[in-house]
Amino acid sequence: MTASSAAAAPRALALPDVSAASTALFLTATVLLAALAYYFLGYDQGAVSLFGDDTHIHEFVHDGRHFLGFPCH
Ligand SMILES: [Zn+2]
Numbered sequence: 001m002t003a004s005s006a007a008a009a010p011r012a013l014a015l016p017d018v019s020a021a022s023t024a025l026f027l028t029a030t031v032l033l034a035a036l037a038y039y040f041l042g043y044d045q046g047a048v049s050l051f052g053d054d055t056h057i058h059e060f061v062h063d064g065r066h067f068l069g070f071p072c073h
Pocket of ligand 1: 062066072073
């Protein structure tokens with residue numbers, strides 16, 4: 001292919017088929033998952049945990065909690 005033929009041929013850009021509904025669904029799912037992760041990482045303590053006084057989730061995310069600066073102990 002020469003330089004003149006490359007400049008003459010229009011090149012199509014491959015774009016994904018994204019509709020507004022699928023974008024809204026993807027963004028909603030992302031926000032819900034992020035809020036759930038934020039809750040478990042930052043606010044799920046043993047005494048006020050979703051699962052009662054069980055501290056398994058707290059201990060599981062404990063290092064991440066300290067790394068991100070959430071108050072802990
Ligand atoms: Zn801690």
